[in-house]
Amino acid sequence: MGVRGILWCFNLTSQTWEFQDTMCEQRSYHGSAVISNILYLFGGRSFSSGTTTDGMEAWDLVTMEPLSTPRALESFCLAASCVCQGKIYVFGGEEYWREEPLPWIQCYDPQSNTWTKTESLMVANKGSAAAALGDRILVVGGELWSGVLEYSPHSGQISTLPGLRYPRAFHGVAVLSGRVYVFGGKDVANNDETKLYELPSEWYDTESETWVWLDSLHDDNLIQKCYWEKVFGFGCAVFPAIQYSFD
Secondary structure, three states: OOOOOEEEEEEOOOOEEEEEEEOOOOEEOOEEEEEOOEEEEEOOEEOOOOOEEOOEEEEEOOOOOEEOOOOOOOOEEOOEEEEEOOEEEEEOOEOOOOOOOOOEEEEEEOOOOEEEEEEOHHHOOOOOEEEEEOOEEEEEOOOOOOOEEEEOOOOOOEEEEOOOOOOEEOOEEEEEOOEEEEEOOEEOOOOEHHHOOOOOOEEEEOOOOEEEEHHHOOOHHHOOHHHHHHHHHHOOOOHHHOOOOOO
């Protein structure tokens, strides 16, 4: 089956997927984010060319009309991305013609409708995931190095945090009630793809600066954790961008 350039919306009330529209460019392994009711899709592997793309498209979620946006400064796929303080940040990833992962932090500002980039070998990874925790960003895991980075958009400084209890890549990450949760992913420690999306979930305790198994405590907000592990695992780029309460 080829790549399908279709936009779907998951209705939280009916618990069903609903068709919305067709993407401007068919792509896979791309990033996505929502800012002020605008859905942004960026990067990925283009179905038409078979190579990575720097293309970006935006959709007004109220009218479902496409909006004009500029291309990123570097093409990429399999990158970590998230929204922090109204801007989109993209970390690393890979490019079709390069053997090494990309050492770029790319930033899109919707207010100025422009991209900027900085270079850091610390983010040269693929299959990572990113989430904003207040005014900082955590870049978690990855296929080449499964540690945890903390990035400050204000200062541009990058530091390392304690690593995951279970090294993983191509996983989901989300912030809920001030906690960073990690779900599923590829077993990087044993390079075992048979455990794809079945790894134990964990969360980051900012007070003790350690990662804690989710299954080791009773969390009323995530009673259906097994179900959500699979949702976040397969849709890791979309769900962290949506503010949703389980209450």
